[in-house]
Amino acid sequence: MRALITGSGLSKSYGAKLALNNVNFEINKGAPVALVGPNGAGKTTLFSLLCGYIAPSKGSLEILGHKPGSAALFNKVSALPQDAQLDPRFNIDKQLAFYAKLQGMGAKQSQTEALRVLDLVGLKEIAKQRAGDLSHGMRKRVTIAQALIGEPQIVMLDEATAGLDPIHAREVRELVSDLSEQATFILSSHDLTELERLCSQVLHLDKGVLSEHQTKENKSDTHFYTLMLNENYQNVEQQLQSIAGISRVYMSQHKEFVIEYQPTGEPLDIALLNFCHQHNWQYRQLVNGHTLENQIFKQEKL
């Protein structure tokens, strides 16, 4: 299968500042892809290159076999900038129909398209409301609807959940998950944990250097649990190691333990929770596998 997007030896400098350093990656059609990294890591630079707003200093980038920004990609790729705004004075359907017209649709088709994309984000009933009368979360959904006009194959959302409360942020993630049959989404965020469950491929940028991670566990025989405890307890690693099947336990961060094990046929999660109960350890969460944060930081420490 040909990749939707291929970046090879991609670098971008702003004067003396190297914002992207020899980045290589491929994005295939399918589940959403996360582009994560701390402030200043180079996420917006990579988005801007993908959109064709800026040109690379070195290397090549191809989207659906074309250079970013080329006319052949019109209607096939869309991007929602972090600070995308709606005009507070106009009805939602009018604004979306206006953007559909900018994409070349006629008056009638653009109205139908506005309602179609509003329906996709579950907001058809507010079509006649003004943007200024909507909540922040609803406005964000409308801007995502705007990004879906014309049925693009690739949709890039820059910090789609920034500034949203946890409930609205979750709604946006669920929306992206529901829509991933229609398009391949690329979502940028500085918050790794929020995209961990949604995306199967994670591009992690730090100081312009890219590393790639899969959120699904790889096929090795070793399996992992991550146990997060509420308090500090004595000798947790040594004590957990006495459970049958567990080969190694290490503290990945404060009150958090990665447990490596070989399956024995008995459900280890139940054994672990029973063990916590017997030792009076209060646990916060038991995650099946490494948390993605662990995968990334462990790899970087090696």
Ligand SMILES: Nc1ncnc2c1ncn2[C@@H]1O[C@H](COP(=O)(O)OP(=O)(O)OP(=O)(O)O)[C@@H](O)[C@H]1O
């Ligand atoms: N136009 C520019 N001129 C000079 N330096 C720039 C320019 N744009 C970005 N940079 C620098 O390049 C680096 C990467 O910036 P970029 O905006 O791509 O990071 P980011 O990961 O999107 O950060 P944030 O999460 O804060 O938006 C930063 O050090 C930034 O200061």
